[in-house]
Amino acid sequence: MTLSVSTGQSVDLRVQSVDEILDRVARSLRVRLLLDTVVRKRRSVGARTDRGTWVRIERRPLDKITDQGWNGTECAARLEGVAQPVWQGCVVWRDADGPVMWRADETGLLSAAPVGSAVLSEAPELPEAWWEDLSTSLDALAAHRTRRVATPDTDTITQELVTESIRGVFPGDFDTTVRRWVPAHADLNWANVTAPVFSLFDWEDWGNAPQGLDSASLWASSLAVPALADRVRRERRRDFESRDGKLMTLFVCAKILGPYAHPEDPRLEPARRTAEQVVEELQTG
Structure with missing residues (x-):
């Protein structure tokens, strides 16, 4: 009722x-x-x-x-x-x-069917044009200006939230200060994109966020399929190689590895390995 x-x-x-x-x-x-x-x-x-x-x-x-x-x-x-x-x-x-x-x-209506669930267990068949349209849309989004602030998982993303989320799981001697904030979808996962024609939907949480949040979110959604996660990193290399992109990688890894981690989540080990590498890069970079 x-x-x-x-x-x-x-x-x-x-x-x-x-x-x-x-x-x-x-x-x-x-x-x-x-x-x-x-x-x-x-x-x-x-x-x-x-x-x-x-x-x-x-x-x-x-x-x-x-x-x-x-x-x-x-x-x-x-x-x-x-x-x-x-x-x-x-x-x-x-x-x-x-x-x-x-x-x-x-x-x-959507231009095609949603790719799948938020976290995929097998690789989807995506044409090359799909990857091109993904990057074109994310780059166009980041070039806009807005006063909105992103609310991933309905939580307003702030410097304090970024620092607390990362420090709560990854202690270490590195700076968590975000340098560049740009518009982001803030809920980019495989349940919110379509294929074979690319389209991005469910925009209720979009707004300014650290550079790389969307790329890192889609990567985290792909970790159970290593080849797919690697493809996301290659396509969005500029985000992942930026300092803010590394922070966002830790931010999404913290959600996987943090206090609510599921022991059977297939993303645990790849998230842990990547996080260790990123922490090292931030400490020495």
Whole structure:
């Protein structure tokens, strides 16, 4: 029932009823949602519509909505040179039963299917043009200017967060100060890109972040497939070889190796090896 997803408690929309939420969105946007296309994730639900668009609905507690708001998909519509679905409109409301906001964004359909889950276990077949379009889009994004601040995993990324995350897992005599902040998608993984035609979606968390965050995030999403992870590093070499890119490599490795590490995560060992190498480079560089 709706009450089960409207309180401030942690919820999982994959298992809890969202029927009334879907009905409200359909009425507000004056569209019919095709229920046989519904995709449910932990904090969001999406579906195709009868007018050839896609609607993504997200639930977010008020304390996870920063001063900049949470209209990332809407704000990303102005980003030129970045392959993404066209934004159409939205509806936003506060839940009457708890400190929670709901937001539904309507966009054009994806140009192709999502590549897979956030963490891949086998390599996808990606044409050369896909890799070219990935880099073109990331470079175009980084060249933009914004006052937004990225919120990876809904946490606002700051110098303090970067330092605490890295120091909490990788002690050592090296500086964690970020030198260059640029616009980033901030949730770049294999569940948020399409293939064989490249497109990047789910823009709710984008904003300024240390250079290399997106490249490092996609690399971390690829670590269970060594050849794929190596390809990401080659394609985005400029990011990974930069000092900030090395810090972001440690930042994403800290999430894999930190206190919430899963003992059966196949990314543990490659993340550990890479982190040791990067720490050494930062200490001697």
